[in-house]
Amino acid sequence: ALRSAAATLRGALDDFAMLETRDCGKPIREARDDIAYCADVLEYYAGLVPSLDDGDAAVLRPSPYDASHRARTDSVPRGVCALISPWNYPLMQAVLKLAPALAAGNAVVLKPSPLASLTCVRFVAEILAPSVPPGVVNVLTGGPPASSPDRATRALTAHPDVAFVSFTGSGRGGRDVLAASARIPRPSSLELGGKGSLVVLDDADVDVAADMALAGILPCAGQVCSATSRLLVHRSLYDAVLATMVAKLERVEVGVDPLADDCAFGPVVSAQRRRDIDAVVDRVVASCAGSSASSSSSSRLVFRGAATTEHPGAYWVPPVVVGDAPLEAEVWRDEIFGPVLAARPFDADAEAVAVANDTPYGLANAVLSADAARADALADDLRSGVVWVNTNQALWPATPFGGAKQSGFGWEGGHLGLDEYRQRRTRITAPPGFSFRAYP
Numbered sequence: 001a002l003r004s005a006a007a008t009l010r011g012a013l014d015d016f017a018m019l020e021t022r023d024c025g026k027p028i029r030e031a032r033d034d035i036a037y038c039a040d041v042l043e044y045y046a047g048l049v050p051s052l053d054d055g056d057a058a059v060l061r062p063s064p065y066d067a068s069h070r071a072r073t074d075s076v077p078r079g080v081c082a083l084i085s086p087w088n089y090p091l092m093q094a095v096l097k098l099a100p101a102l103a104a105g106n107a108v109v110l111k112p113s114p115l116a117s118l119t120c121v122r123f124v125a126e127i128l129a130p131s132v133p134p135g136v137v138n139v140l141t142g143g144p145p146a147s148s149p150d151r152a153t154r155a156l157t158a159h160p161d162v163a164f165v166s167f168t169g170s171g172r173g174g175r176d177v178l179a180a181s182a183r184i185p186r187p188s189s190l191e192l193g194g195k196g197s198l199v200v201l202d203d204a205d206v207d208v209a210a211d212m213a214l215a216g217i218l219p220c221a222g223q224v225c226s227a228t229s230r231l232l233v234h235r236s237l238y239d240a241v242l243a244t245m246v247a248k249l250e251r252v253e254v255g256v257d258p259l260a261d262d263c264a265f266g267p268v269v270s271a272q273r274r275r276d277i278d279a280v281v282d283r284v285v286a287s288c289a290g291s292s293a294s295s296s297s298s299s300r301l302v303f304r305g306a307a308t309t310e311h312p313g314a315y316w317v318p319p320v321v322v323g324d325a326p327l328e329a330e331v332w333r334d335e336i337f338g339p340v341l342a343a344r345p346f347d348a349d350a351e352a353v354a355v356a357n358d359t360p361y362g363l364a365n366a367v368l369s370a371d372a373a374r375a376d377a378l379a380d381d382l383r384s385g386v387v388w389v390n391t392n393q394a395l396w397p398a399t400p401f402g403g404a405k406q407s408g409f410g411w412e413g414g415h416l417g418l419d420e421y422r423q424r425r426t427r428i429t430a431p432p433g434f435s436f437r438a439y440p
Contacts, residue, residue, distance in 0.1 A: 189410025
């Protein structure tokens with residue numbers, strides 16, 4: 001079923017990409033990449049299904065107390081899984097849950113975000129559901145967009161027949177999901193927010209650093225949980241990296257029709273998201289304007305873009321770069337979930353590690369250096385579920401992705417993503433007729 005779904009989705013890639021763009025606003029070329037990735041994920045998990053029979057069981061050593069006893073471990077499907085997916089990568093995030101859940105043998109109820117659910121509904125109704133037995137795949141839609149989570153999600157997570165919950169969304173939403181299901185102890189997987197850092201060491205290439213910094217904040221208009229929205233640059237390169245970034249940003253057109261192939265930067269998902277991000281940016285700009293240039297606690301506005309042309313019906317938030325951000329500043333500490341990048345210089349590698357780790361989040365960080373061993377040593381000290389070394393935001397179906405600290409727990413992607421949907425079991429066996437003969 002998964003291989004067939006992958007092939008059918010590839011055949012309808014352009015239609016699904018256009019629907020995704022119309023629903024959540026991302027540029028059509030990003031949407032095409034997302035849909036192609038969905039097909040790759042489906043094929044990947046289809047390929048892992050045989051491992052559940054061939055490589056999932058493990059035979060343990062015989063009992064040291066009675067050599068007649070043998071033991072092995074295996075796994076079985078969990079049962080009904082509730083899959084709650086977000087609006088920033090609607091179909092991709094849904095498929096990252098659907099594919100391993102189904103490959104592991106479960107029945108599922110998918111609850112997509114009410115802000116962007118069209119591709120999810122169409123994929124399940126037209127491609128996935130017809131290829132599996134009735135009732136195996138279900139979709140629960142609706143709910144007020146401003147509610148986190150909505151009543152339907154609360155009812156789903158509180159249902160006693162749900163054996164496992166997978167949630168991707170905000171920290172507040174994750175806490176609400178856990179609270180809703182607190183009466184029923186059961187495993188869950190939460191992929192929540194982030195406030196990742198890109199650390200640029202003093203031997204890094206300036207142009208590469210600027211490019212990687214923008215790659216960590218511009219896709220999906222910055223509405224990415226793994227975004228490296230904090231930029232830590234060695235003081236010797238700091239001004240050069242910021243200047244190079246500004247030059248690149250000045251060439252990014254804001255306001256181009258997201259359905260046009262030359263659109264490289266799209267709008268945010270809703271009017272409410274634009275209001276929320278604009279409010280943060282307005283506070284940052286006011287803070288920069290109201291601070292003394294000599295103050296050690298002042299930020300400076302490095303770049304604030306403007307829409308060159310505003311395609312109607314979309315919610316545009318131009319990119320913003322804030323330099324010299326104080327450690328206590330909102331722009332440095334809080335997840336803004338928009339195209340807002342905060343930058344700071346550092347003087348020593350240990351300082352960069354300490355600042356990068358000084359956050360309740362722990363989803364993803366990145367480090368750039370011409371010395372691979374030095375970059376790896378620094379990466380060892382970054383406390384996050386994912387660390388990119390000399391790259392940023394790179395993932396493929398075999399790579400597990402998950403968070404640490406308040407960014408959640410559990411995994412999506414790779415073999416670990418499949419394990420989330422299987423219940424481990426130990427089987428201990430004695431020969432027929434065995435008795436302890438303890439009670440004559």
